[in-house]
Amino acid sequence: MREQVRSTGTTTARDGVRVAGLRKSYGTVPVLHGVDLAVTEGELTAVLGRSGCGKTTLLRLVAGFDRPDAGTVVVGGREVAGPGTFLPPEDRRIGYVTQDGNLFPHLTVAANIVFGLPLRDRRARRRVPELLELVGLDEGYARRYPHELSGGQQQRIALARALAPEPGIVLLDEPFSSLDVELRESTRRAVVAALAAAGTTTILVTHDQSEALSLASRVAVMRDGKIVQADRPADLYHNPVDGAVAAFVGAVVALPATVTDGGATCALGRVPVADGSPDGPATVLIRPEQITIDIVGSGVSAEVLEIEFYGHDVLVRLALDEGSTVTARCPGFAFPTVGDVVGLTVRGPAGLHAPRAG
Amino acid sequence: MIPIVEAGGTRRLRYPPLRLGAAVAVGVLTLVPLGYVVVGALGVGWDGIVALVWRPRVGELLVNTVSLTVLGMAAAAMLGTAAAWLVERTDLPGRGMWTGLMAAPLAVPAFVNSFAWYSVSPSVQGLWAAVLVTTLSYYPLVYLPVAAVLRGVDPAFEEMSRALGNGPWKTFLRVVMPQLRPALLGGVLLVGLHLLAEFGALQSLRFATFTTAIYDQFQSTFNGSAATMLAGVLVLLCLFLLVGELRLAGRVRTARVGGGAARALVMHRLGGVRVPALAGMALLVVLALGVPLGSIAFWLATSTSTAFPIAALAATTATSLGLGAAGALVTVVLAVPVAWLAVRHGGRLSRLVERSTYIGSSLPGIVVALALITVAVTVVPALYQSTAMLLTAYAVLFMPRAMVSVRTALGQVPPELDDVARSLGVGPRGVLVRVTLPLILRGLGSGASLVFLAVVTELTSTLLLAPIGTRTLATQFWSNSSEIKYGAAAPYALLMVVISAPVAYLLTRESRRT
Numbered sequence: 001m002r003e004q005v006r007s008t009g010t011t012t013a014r015d016g017v018r019v020a021g022l023r024k025s026y027g028t029v030p031v032l033h034g035v036d037l038a039v040t041e042g043e044l045t046a047v048l049g050r051s052g053c054g055k056t057t058l059l060r061l062v063a064g065f066d067r068p069d070a071g072t073v074v075v076g077g078r079e080v081a082g083p084g085t086f087l088p089p090e091d092r093r094i095g096y097v098t099q100d101g102n103l104f105p106h107l108t109v110a111a112n113i114v115f116g117l118p119l120r121d122r123r124a125r126r127r128v129p130e131l132l133e134l135v136g137l138d139e140g141y142a143r144r145y146p147h148e149l150s151g152g153q154q155q156r157i158a159l160a161r162a163l164a165p166e167p168g169i170v171l172l173d174e175p176f177s178s179l180d181v182e183l184r185e186s187t188r189r190a191v192v193a194a195l196a197a198a199g200t201t202t203i204l205v206t207h208d209q210s211e212a213l214s215l216a217s218r219v220a221v222m223r224d225g226k227i228v229q230a231d232r233p234a235d236l237y238h239n240p241v242d243g244a245v246a247a248f249v250g251a252v253v254a255l256p257a258t259v260t261d262g263g264a265t266c267a268l269g270r271v272p273v274a275d276g277s278p279d280g281p282a283t284v285l286i287r288p289e290q291i292t293i294d295i296v297g298s299g300v301s302a303e304v305l306e307i308e309f310y311g312h313d314v315l316v317r318l319a320l321d322e323g324s325t326v327t328a329r330c331p332g333f334a335f336p337t338v339g340d341v342v343g344l345t346v347r348g349p350a351g352l353h354a355p356r357a358g
Numbered sequence: 359m360i361p362i363v364e365a366g367g368t369r370r371l372r373y374p375p376l377r378l379g380a381a382v383a384v385g386v387l388t389l390v391p392l393g394y395v396v397v398g399a400l401g402v403g404w405d406g407i408v409a410l411v412w413r414p415r416v417g418e419l420l421v422n423t424v425s426l427t428v429l430g431m432a433a434a435a436m437l438g439t440a441a442a443w444l445v446e447r448t449d450l451p452g453r454g455m456w457t458g459l460m461a462a463p464l465a466v467p468a469f470v471n472s473f474a475w476y477s478v479s480p481s482v483q484g485l486w487a488a489v490l491v492t493t494l495s496y497y498p499l500v501y502l503p504v505a506a507v508l509r510g511v512d513p514a515f516e517e518m519s520r521a522l523g524n525g526p527w528k529t530f531l532r533v534v535m536p537q538l539r540p541a542l543l544g545g546v547l548l549v550g551l552h553l554l555a556e557f558g559a560l561q562s563l564r565f566a567t568f569t570t571a572i573y574d575q576f577q578s579t580f581n582g583s584a585a586t587m588l589a590g591v592l593v594l595l596c597l598f599l600l601v602g603e604l605r606l607a608g609r610v611r612t613a614r615v616g617g618g619a620a621r622a623l624v625m626h627r628l629g630g631v632r633v634p635a636l637a638g639m640a641l642l643v644v645l646a647l648g649v650p651l652g653s654i655a656f657w658l659a660t661s662t663s664t665a666f667p668i669a670a671l672a673a674t675t676a677t678s679l680g681l682g683a684a685g686a687l688v689t690v691v692l693a694v695p696v697a698w699l700a701v702r703h704g705g706r707l708s709r710l711v712e713r714s715t716y717i718g719s720s721l722p723g724i725v726v727a728l729a730l731i732t733v734a735v736t737v738v739p740a741l742y743q744s745t746a747m748l749l750t751a752y753a754v755l756f757m758p759r760a761m762v763s764v765r766t767a768l769g770q771v772p773p774e775l776d777d778v779a780r781s782l783g784v785g786p787r788g789v790l791v792r793v794t795l796p797l798i799l800r801g802l803g804s805g806a807s808l809v810f811l812a813v814v815t816e817l818t819s820t821l822l823l824a825p826i827g828t829r830t831l832a833t834q835f836w837s838n839s840s841e842i843k844y845g846a847a848a849p850y851a852l853l854m855v856v857i858s859a860p861v862a863y864l865l866t867r868e869s870r871r872t
Contacts, residue, residue, distance in 0.1 A: 060777075063777070063781055064780070064781075065777050065780070088780070088785070089777070089780035089781050090780045090781075090782075090783045090784055090785045090788075091783070092781075093783065094781055095781060095782075096777060096778055096781035098774050098777070098778065100772075100774070102772060102774045102775050102777075102778050104775060104778075104779075104793060104797075105797065106796045106797055115779065115782050115784070115792070116782025116783050116784065158778075161778075161782065162781070162782070164782075165782060165783055167781075171781075
């Protein structure tokens, strides 16, 4: 996980993009039901959601390929879409990278990169070496055609092309999902490094939670055409607003609990929760890596049901004496075997969400 | 990869007004001949229509026209698809040569082809002769689009089908055919429309269809209401074809989804059928090319009327070339907005406009000509007997030829490229000039070549619309061969073939590259 060093203080940072009350329907099918999202200038914000949740539609409205039915889009302090306003995409200075890159097949890499520059700069092939370097490719690629490149190289060129006119904002629409795993890692690194070097405000749309958590400064989870939570990755992971968000961003153990005095009592014993949590019945959300397994048996007693070995870590399914099952994650070099009776302890604070209002 | 279903299909419903206006204007222009027929029918009245249409003669023409059209379409579909499959997807030897030869009959006009057969043996006439000659002339209209699709298909689909337990034949029927369907249906539709409009070849083979009957009617009486009624029946046949194709083709997205380059195609091994396949291809070439070229050579060498009036031949050639180039340019320019609308804004209106452009070409050249004359005389008298009028007729007649190529080319341009270009600060006009046009240039070129070929070999409406003194190769050939001066006609036929051949060749080379 990337260290979260940058300040996300809401009073000092400016909004690169601010979306308010955005609604959009296609025919009779509503896709966006009032989306609110603020994207801090110079940061990478991920919009995370399953396919069909409306995240691509949101991106298209920000880019200006479609008009919203209601709501406003403000880019760099300027309203670009809203009641009575609509700035066409070519005047928004927003870079756009699609899932397949969509390089212009009739143009060389260099011509693709300079496509968005004024004619004189296009002739001079200005910025080509610099941008190729930015995305981590050497100058030899300039004369190639898109079909001579691998998928990862195409995506890097697509980013270089989007960055060439020095846009204030770059939108990435699942840019890594059509790449294979190995290429995906290296392309991600190259793209994020290039974006950070250019200091560009970025919105990354993805359905891959680890991608969103590891690359973004902020992650906005989208569900059924709405943003349900927007937070720093660590806050999102540890304090999800509800069980569905919790489960969407990672494996989770949900246990019924009773909250009293800043702690929750559940089948795994007493677990600290956030200050100010109201007393009463609730559900605690514990991440498997918070549960430590003690082979000697101190803590809450449980029997090992199943082991999934991943190399770097191991997922252990356990049955508690009182009947419920939980999942713990432990390091790949020390783990119990099926049938062992072990002791469980919870480390760190747990997330919490109240049961249905009653 | 799961496509972005949330936005697919429905997101581009707004019609841009300017392009819509241009497309609608073109659609209206191509509907002028139909309007002429409808207005003519209204003028005659219901009783008049019944009296003119409900006759044994009309029934006879109907049987002839329908038999020829159905048989010709079926034969061209089978011949074109089989040849395309053999050349593109099997290890048939001499692939490059066959590619050139298969499209070459486009360079021989149907009325020259028929001349070759009947001038050698006058017994060649009637339905089967008509089916033979027109199939040999028109099968490339199926061959070219089907071959282009076969070259472009992703072999992964076929491999997947084989892995799922389908044999080669089943795979062809269940996986390859559905991919071919739009191209095949488009090609067959074009053949059908050509057969409905064919005049020269059928007239000379003495096979009467609505089109030849209308011509005769106009020649004998200037009062055109009987001919207009016959044209009305012909229009109904054409509409029937158009609706049928619409039903069968449905909505198919032809753009390739996904990035990266397609893998190289795996060629099917012919094995034991290699020799029969080669023999079949050779026979096709002999019938479609050997017979007409041989016959022209025969008459050049042996006829007593053979003559080479150099000045006349040169002037006629220049006229044909000029008209061909201008006609191709006008037609393609008019086809672009309609094709663009059809590809990018699928909807009822755009389909209506696109279909309307097919109607003009299904009408016989003579009806298009007389419709334009009537409109010109009443609305813009200056256009009467002008080259502009002739070019308009060509555009109306040959729009579908340009349309098929331009549509296919546009269909292969992913709409996302427009979005990307817009996001890079390029306005709609810039997108057209810098992205769309360069990508469809080859498509425009092949569309223009098809129209050029058609214009150089166009006979009927040129006979009627050409300004006085304008003589083309086709009209000169026709007047000589009608007077049984076969030797005098032969040089004009040869020149038509010589002009058309390089264009047909270029066309196949271009289509190979896509």
